[in-house]
Amino acid sequence: MSPGILGKKIGMTQIFRPDGQVVPVTLLKAGPCMVVQRKTPSTDGYDAVQLGLVEFIKPQRINKPTAGRLKKAGVEGAKFMREFPLGPGSDDLKTGDKVLVDQFKPKDKVDVIGISKGKGFAGVVKRHHFRGGEGSHGSMFHRAPGSIGASSFPSRVVPGMRMGGHLGNAQVTVRNLEVIDVDTEDNVLVVKGAVPGPNGGYVLVRRSKR
Amino acid sequence: MQNALLTKYINKNKREAAFPEFRPGDTIKVHVKIKEGEKERLQAFEGVLIARNGMGMGESITVRKVSFGQGVERIFPINAKVVDHIDIVRTGRVRRAKLYYLRALKGKAARLKERE
Numbered sequence: 001m002s003p004g005i006l007g008k009k010i011g012m013t014q015i016f017r018p019d020g021q022v023v024p025v026t027l028l029k030a031g032p033c034m035v036v037q038r039k040t041p042s043t044d045g046y047d048a049v050q051l052g053l054v055e056f057i058k059p060q061r062i063n064k065p066t067a068g069r070l071k072k073a074g075v076e077g078a079k080f081m082r083e084f085p086l087g088p089g090s091d092d093l094k095t096g097d098k099v100l101v102d103q104f105k106p107k108d109k110v111d112v113i114g115i116s117k118g119k120g121f122a123g124v125v126k127r128h129h130f131r132g133g134e135g136s137h138g139s140m141f142h143r144a145p146g147s148i149g150a151s152s153f154p155s156r157v158v159p160g161m162r163m164g165g166h167l168g169n170a171q172v173t174v175r176n177l178e179v180i181d182v183d184t185e186d187n188v189l190v191v192k193g194a195v196p197g198p199n200g201g202y203v204l205v206r207r208s209k210r
Numbered sequence: 211m212q213n214a215l216l217t218k219y220i221n222k223n224k225r226e227a228a229f230p231e232f233r234p235g236d237t238i239k240v241h242v243k244i245k246e247g248e249k250e251r252l253q254a255f256e257g258v259l260i261a262r263n264g265m266g267m268g269e270s271i272t273v274r275k276v277s278f279g280q281g282v283e284r285i286f287p288i289n290a291k292v293v294d295h296i297d298i299v300r301t302g303r304v305r306r307a308k309l310y311y312l313r314a315l316k317g318k319a320a321r322l323k324e325r326e
Contacts, residue, residue: 011216014267015223020291027216186215199213 001092002099003084004206005030006053007189009114011199015180015190023192025180028112030189030205033099034075039083047086049093052078053202080202101182101189108179109208114197118169128162172196176208220266225289232271234259234309235302235322240273240286241294252294255284258302258322260309274312276320281313301325 007030014024037050052070057077062070070078074096086093093099104110124130124145133141145164149157174195181190195203232238239256257275260283264270267289274283286293302322312320 010213013216013220016267016289016291018291022287022290027213027219029215183219186218188215188219190219 002033002049002051002103003086004051004110004204005099005101005103005189006033006051006080006082007031007203007205008053009195009197009199009201009203010188012194023180024194025190025192026195028189028191028195028203028205029187030101030104031099031187034073034078035093035095035097035099036069036073036075036078036081038093038095048083049086050081050083051099052081054078055080082204084206100184101187102184104179104182104189104205106179106181109176110179110191111173111175111206111208112177112191112195112203113171113173113206114195114201114203116168116170116172116196117198119167121164122167123164124162127164127167130162223267223289225293229288229296230298232259232296232298233301233304233325234261234307235304235325237299237302238273239297239299240271240284241296242286243292243294255286256299257282257284258309258312260312261307274309276316 007028010027010029012024012026014022016022032054033051034054035049036052039046039048039050041047052073052075054075055077057079059067061079062077070076072095119126123143125132125143130143130145132143133139135142145162148161148163149155174193177195178192179189180192182188183190189205191205197203236259237257238259239254241252241254244251244253255273255275257273259271260274261272262269263272263285268287269289270285270287272283272285274281276282288296301324303325304322
């Protein structure tokens, strides 16, 4: 059994559970993936499996070393490749093996890792959820960070002070999302809740550890 | 643009095909499942469909009736499991999608002509 799968975010919608409860869901196009490389302690020093999301890619977009690696594994084309660590003793995945969504079933728990949407230079209200000040009533304090340090002691800004800066476009992990539905025909994995990144963004789905 | 797979998934889960085709202005009867203790029964709400809101899984309809001289409106999420089935009682000819103007009309003025 594969420790995870690679995919693309399709978009969000909502569905109704049999008991009538409405659930927000994200659809992921998960797989088909293939094992590009199987790393073993004897050759690489650690146990891992490298998966590639099989999709069309122009041959001139792959550099020669990657093309050689893909050819060796029998993979037609892959833009997105990621490694999953394997525990000792799990040796059922070989190079060239296929990994499909049927690995997952409803009620499974998964973690989804993706690159969040970039927000550019964001102020402290958006970036760190500062409350900001009143909008009106003569308030002259709106979205500013306020004091960032006292004057005589320590007379400097302590390291790690939360300020404005670049927000988003960073790796984000969402843990323990419930698998709601699996469509093996279209390779669609439906998970409960939101997933980082834009629609069409690459995501890594792995089995939750706890 | 919505992804084709997303559209396919929504259409698979939508219940639109299970209902007769209704439009704003139609008088419809919405049968809603109601749980009373252990037992489940159907309750009907009959009135004029004055608005369809949203699309996809979140689509809802607003139904208005006048009960003992008091206007009552109920909003039903049509894809929800609580809506058992919908009957069309009579059709109505209207010229707009949202019939909020009916709220200001009473009695004879609030009647709608039948659609051919």
